[in-house]
Amino acid sequence: MTSALIQRLHTRLLSGVLFVLIVAVMQGCAYAPQVKQLQQNGWDNLSIAKAVELTDVPFFPQQKYQCGPAALATVLNYNNINVEPEELRAKVYVPKRQGSFQIEMIAATRQYGKLPYPLDPSLEDLLREVDAGNPVLVLQNLAFENMPQWHFAVVVGYDLNRSEIILRSATSKRWTTSLSNFEQTWRKSNYWALVVTDADKVPPTATVSKWLAAGLDLEKIKRYQQAQQSYRAATRNWPLQDKPWLALSNLFYKQKRYQDASAVLKQALSNIKDSAELWNNYAYLLKHEGCYQSAQQAAACALQLKADDKNIIATWQEMQQLDLSGSKSCEAIQCDR
Known part of the structure; x- marks a missing residue:
């Protein structure tokens, strides 16, 4: 998406009937069902801080069509990978489409030795991750479903008292918008969201099946050290489930580390x-x-x-x-x- 168009969407009020129409559509409850449900249930039931802002998340202003590299550089640098958007451009930017796709963003994350964990399509999970200190990479459609303007941004905070969310987005280091407006744009990507993390750090919203699948993807590209770390972390996080132990043992077995594989299963069977x-x-x-x-x-x-x-x-x-x-x-x- 062009930075000029994003800037117009972020900083200018549209005039006349068009402005009224867009605001009516974007603020309609039908277009923010998760916000509506969470508000009805009460924010207190989320058991998270009322307001959080990860101020130490870096910021890379987007260049033309470069929201993908800029957003990915943001979360990678936060995870101690020193990389500039320009370096990422060759890995994630698709010239013919003048943009980036989720699959390239995920693949590039693995290439830098980090684990990309896709969140469930849940605003509650997104807020819980931010509350835990994890910025969340999201995909939005800032226009209409039949005329999409896809845009990657990074959620770095929220304020439940004001019903606002805070993002690193385009050329804005601290773009704030209502939770309802955010959901309306996020919903059009089927609520796509990604946490980038170290392989030994399980996000609080992770499920065992999805975490192990993310570890297996690292294993498939021969990132064996990171795969091992992810499986080991799973055995700590879900010690009474057999699948993490099986995954770790199978990895050792494939590497012909038979004694290690046996030790893992022996430890597992002491409790399971x-x-x-x-x-x-x-x-x-x-x-x-x-x-x-x-x-x-x-x-x-x-x-x-x-x-x-x-x-x-x-x-x-x-x-x-x-x-x-x-x-x-x-x-x-x-x-x-």
């Missing part, structure tokens, strides 16, 4: 006894270590939990074929259901 998947994978690692009898016992634990699962049955059958005469003397396995 009812996961057939943990027992199943542990059986294979015990087999790899030459602990054949223990592998059979682990497979039996898995089978007790999921007797109808084809994969579990196959594992148990495979372990039954092991020649116990060649087994090492290892710790006995007890399911302790």
